[in-house]
Amino acid sequence: MSHTIALAGNPNTGKSTLFNLLTGLKQHTGNWPGKTVLRAEGELKTEKHVYKVIDLPGTYSLYSNSADEEVARDYIIFEKPDIALVVVDATSLERNLNIALQVLEMTDRAVLCVNLIDEARKRGIHIDKEALSKQLGIPVVLISAREKIGIIQLLKTIDRMIEGKLITKGYKIKYSPEIEKKIKELEPEIKHIFGDIFPARWIALRILDGDKKLLESLKAYIQNQQFSSEKHPSAQGGCCHGV
Structure with missing residues (x-):
């Protein structure tokens, strides 16, 4: 049985690099129905499962400000991927978390993938993934797609979520x-x-x-x-x- 993973995140977070690493040559591209927005889809095989991976357009939000945002939002809401993998830049974590919080308003089945961790460490930036995971209510994995750091841990986290071994309760913003x-x-x-x-x-x-x-x-x-x-x-x- 194939499961679906949607990659979401801001532009320039290394999301497409991660997509290429996960899917290799088993991918194809086209346009989203009725849109001029590029759709990239590939296959990921772990030791336990097979996944269809969708690389959503890089966006700064999931509202209706652009065709890219509408595509990303509609896929998460209407297609209901088994996992929403939110890719963020470890060197700009605070700014990137905005889209992660928007995803968590839409689904609890999410993993925060903190990419470019090698660059963050070079700059002396330390990310407490346990504290961040506890705050957000979802798994947090530190990786560098470019340097292939943390990928095995990411794959194990994805498999465990699919198998129901990880319980998530995504953080919801409280308004006035x-x-x-x-x-x-x-x-x-x-x-x-x-x-x-x-x-x-x-x-x-x-x-x-x-x-x-x-x-x-x-x-x-x-x-x-x-x-x-x-x-x-x-x-x-x-x-x-x-x-």
């Missing part, structure tokens, strides 16, 4: 009392429409942001999945209608 109140008001309606298919809290946040492009994607998903009006009576209206 006013926003949290609005989220709680929206969540029941979102769950009524979608059940547990999508993270209700994350969709509530996007609605509050006025993210119309996401709402269009959700409506298209409903239509593509042929949600029946009998089973989902609010599917044509509800929280997503007219926003």
Whole structure:
């Protein structure tokens, strides 16, 4: 059985270098459906499992500011990869963690891959991966894709997550009392429409942001999945209608 891994992260974090290292020559490229954005897909075989690896476009956020961001966001939400591997730059960790926190609002099945650890060590930067893992609620692996450091540990972590041996509970940002109140008001309606298919809290946040492009994607998903009006009576209206 093949599992899916999505590589997400900011540009220039070495994400594509890691993708090439993991998949070797077993990869192909094309465009995402309906987009001019490049899609790279490959195969990874560990000692225990086979994975399909998707290299998502490098982005600084997962909102709807660009086609790249929409592609990365929609894949995580609609395709539901078994693991979201968030690649960050060890020399710019604080800045890079923004996208990691956005991914954790969408899925708990994530691993933080801290790349360029060799460069960080040269600069005297120490990263406490245990403390970071505890704070984020997901596994943290220190690697250098370029120097092939930490790759075996990364593969073992991926296998253990797939086998259910790692329990994750991704950190969720707490917002102001006013926003949290609005989220709680929206969540029941979102769950009524979608059940547990999508993270209700994350969709509530996007609605509050006025993210119309996401709402269009959700409506298209409903239509593509042929949600029946009998089973989902609010599917044509509800929280997503007219926003």
